[in-house]
Amino acid sequence: xxxxxxxxxxxxxxxxxxxxxxxxxxxxxxxxxxxxxxxxxxxxxxxxxxxxxxxxxxxxxxxxxxxxxxxxxxxxxxxxxxxxxxxxxxxxxxxxxxxxxxxxxxxxxxxxxxxxxxxxxxxxxxxxxxxxxxxxxxxxxxxxxxxxxxxxxxxxxxxxxxxxxxxxxxxxxxxxxxxxxxxxxxxxxxxxxxxxxxxxxxxxxxxxxxxxxxxxxxxxxxxxxxxxxxxxxxxxxxxxxxxxxxxxxxxxxxxxxxxxxxxxxxxxxxxxxxxxx
Numbered sequence: 001x002x003x004x005x006x007x008x009x010x011x012x013x014x015x016x017x018x019x020x021x022x023x024x025x026x027x028x029x030x031x032x033x034x035x036x037x038x039x040x041x042x043x044x045x046x047x048x049x050x051x052x053x054x055x056x057x058x059x060x061x062x063x064x065x066x067x068x069x070x071x072x073x074x075x076x077x078x079x080x081x082x083x084x085x086x087x088x089x090x091x092x093x094x095x096x097x098x099x100x101x102x103x104x105x106x107x108x109x110x111x112x113x114x115x116x117x118x119x120x121x122x123x124x125x126x127x128x129x130x131x132x133x134x135x136x137x138x139x140x141x142x143x144x145x146x147x148x149x150x151x152x153x154x155x156x157x158x159x160x161x162x163x164x165x166x167x168x169x170x171x172x173x174x175x176x177x178x179x180x181x182x183x184x185x186x187x188x189x190x191x192x193x194x195x196x197x198x199x200x201x202x203x204x205x206x207x208x209x210x211x212x213x214x215x216x217x218x219x220x221x222x223x224x225x226x227x228x229x230x231x232x233x234x235x236x237x238x239x240x241x242x243x244x245x246x247x248x249x250x251x252x253x254x255x256x257x258x259x260x261x262x263x264x265x266x267x268x269x270x271x272x273x274x275x276x277x
Contacts, residue, residue, distance in 0.1 A: 027066065027067060027181050027182065027183030027184045027277060028064065028065070028066050028179070028181055028183070028184040028186065028276075028277040029063075029064070029065040029274055029275070029276055029277075030062060030063075030064050030186055030188075030210060030212065030274065030275045030277065031062065031063040031064075031065075031082060031086050031272065031273070031274040031275075032060075032061075032062055032082070032212065032241070032243060032269050032270070032271060032272065032273045032274075033058065033060075033061035033062055033063055033076065033078070033079050033081070033082030033083065033271070033272075034057065034058030034059045034060045034061050034076050034078055034079070034082065034243075034271055035057050035058070035060060035243045035244070035245055035269040035270060035271055035273075036056075036057030036058055036059055036060065036102075036244070036245060036246055036271075037057075037059075037060075037102065037244050037245070037246045037249065038059070038100070038101065038102040039246065039249075040056070040057055040058055040059050040077075040078070040102075040246075041053045041056060041057035041245075041246055041247060041248065042056070042248065043246070043248055043249075046248065050248065051246075051247045051248035052247045052248070052252065052253035052254065052256075053247040053248070053253070053254050054253075054254035054255070055254070055270060055271065056271065057245060057246065057247075057270075057271060058076065058077075058078035058079075058081065058082070058271050059076035059077050059078055059102040059103070059105065060074065060076060060102065060103065060190040060191065060243055060244055061073060061074040061075065061076040061079045061082070061103070061106075061190075062074070062188055062190070062212065063082060063083060063086055063088060064158070064179055064186065064188075065086075065088070066156065066157050066158050066181050066184075067157055067181070068156035068157040068158075069092040069093070069155045069156035069157060069158045070088055070090060070091055070092050070118075071091070071092060071093050071094075071095060071155060071158060071160070071179070072091050072093070072094040072095070072110075073094075073095050073096075073097065073177065073188055073190075074095075074096055074097055074103040074104065074190070075094060075096070075103070075104055075105075075106040075107045075109075075110045076102055076103055076104070076105055076106055077101070077102070077105035077106050078106070079106045079109075079110075080106065080109060081271075081272075082271065082272050085272050086272075086274070089117070090117055090118050091117050091118035091120075092118060092120065092155050092156055093118070093120045093121070093122060093153075093155045093160075094110065094118070094120065094121050094122070094142075095122045095123075095147075095160060095177060096121070096122065096123040096124075096127055096175075097174060097175050097176065097177070097188075097189075097190065097191060098124075098127060098167065098168070098172045098173065098174040098175065098191065099123075099126070099127040099130040099131065099172060100168070100172065100191070102191075103190075103191065104127075104131075107131075107135065107138070108135070108138065111135075111138045111141035111142065114141055114142055115141075119141070119142045119143045120142070120143045120145065120155075121142035121143065121144050121145065122145050122146075122147050122153060122160075123144065123145075123146075123147060124146070124147050124148075124162075124173040124175065125146055125173075126172065126173040127172075127173065128144060128146070131144075147162045147175065148162065148200075149162055149163075149164045149175075149199055149200040149201045149202070150162065150163075150164075150199075150200035150201020150202070150204065151200075151201070157181050157182070158179055158180070158181055159179070159180045159181075160177055160178070160179050160180075161177065161178040161180075161201060161204050162175045162176075162177060162201060163175060163176040163177060163178060163187070163189070163195075163201055163202060163204045163205050164176075164196045164199040164200075164201060164202050165189055165191075165192035165193075165194070165195060165196055165202075166192060166193045166194040166195070166196055167191050167192045167193055174191065174192065176188060176189030176192060176205060177189075178204045178205065178208065183277070184209050184210075184277035185207075185208040185209045185210075185277075186208055186209065186210050186211070186212070186277065187204075187205050187208040187210075187211040187212070187213070187235060187237060188211075188212050189205065189211070189212070189213045189214060189235075190212065190213075190214055190243050190244050191214055191244055192213075192214055192231070193214075193216070193217070193231075194229065194231050195231050195234065195235075205234075205235050206234070206235055206236050206237075207236055207237065208235070208237045208238070209237070209238050209239065209277050210237060210238065210239050210240075210241065210275055210277055211232075211235045211237035211239070211240045211241070212240075212241050212242075212243055212269065213231070213232050213235060213240060213241075213242060213243070214242070214243060214244040215242035215243060215244055215245050215261070215268070216244065217229075217230055217231050217232055218230075218232050218242060218260075218261065218264050218266060219242070219245070219250055219252075219257060219260060219261070220250060232264075232266065239267070239275075240265075240266040240267065241266065241267045241268075241269045241273070241275070242261055242266050242267065242268055242269060243269045245257065245268065245269070254268075
């Protein structure tokens with residue numbers, strides 16, 4: 001194991017990384033609101049030095065801005081930090097991957113402003129059932145709409161296609177998403193162990209301009225799949241950024257994880273990184 005050296009307590013500086021062209025040419029901006037796992041980094045009762053981490057990692061979420069739409073993917077506990085940093089003021093839709101705390105722990109805060117910011121909420125019927133059981137006091141806070149595997153939804157100039165993935169099924173119907181405009185394609189899968197190509201819409205994950213994918217199959221493949229299958233490589237994106245990372249749990253420093261990720265041909269995401277497509 002690589003020994004963990006102390007990081008500092010500085011917050012990660014937001015970085016804009018263009019895939020092509022300049023800012024004025026971008027048809028989609030993708031901002032990582034968090035790149036950690038269920039505990040975040042550092043974990044409770046620890047600091048960045050304990051984790052060997054260069055900067056904090058919030059729970060996973062993403063803000064996608066197109067020419068005509070602003071979309072929030074998941075509402076993790078810390079989502080407001082990145083939204084505020086990006087300067088977003090309204091939402092055309094919030095889209096949930098699944099009903100786990102690290103992905104929906106900020107739903108109460110979102111509900112408090114939904115009537116003025118934007119109340120359209122897309123989730124699977126399974127997530128809707130859990131929402132009603134766990135948050136009855138938020139009844140009627142959102143304009144809730146169902147997601148079905150492979151059935152695209154249209155939000156202004158963006159087409160969002162739900163992609164079923166293997167993660168804690170059948171208790172949780174977990175989704176990835178393909179987000180397309182006329183000029184750009186994103187695949188977002190922050191929490192998954194494998195693709196489900198046999199399900200409706202399950203093969204919509206390949207060939208995106210940018211894929212933001214869970215890092216476990218690259219950084220700790222033995223945890224996900226003993227057969228050696230590589231769902232990140234299978235996505236075959238032009239550019240791949242890895243998320244859902246925890247230096248403490250992986251027993252690696254940030255620098256070590258960056259080297260390993262780069263050796264595999266990918267990039268390690270950081271909170272507030274923005275990618276222009």
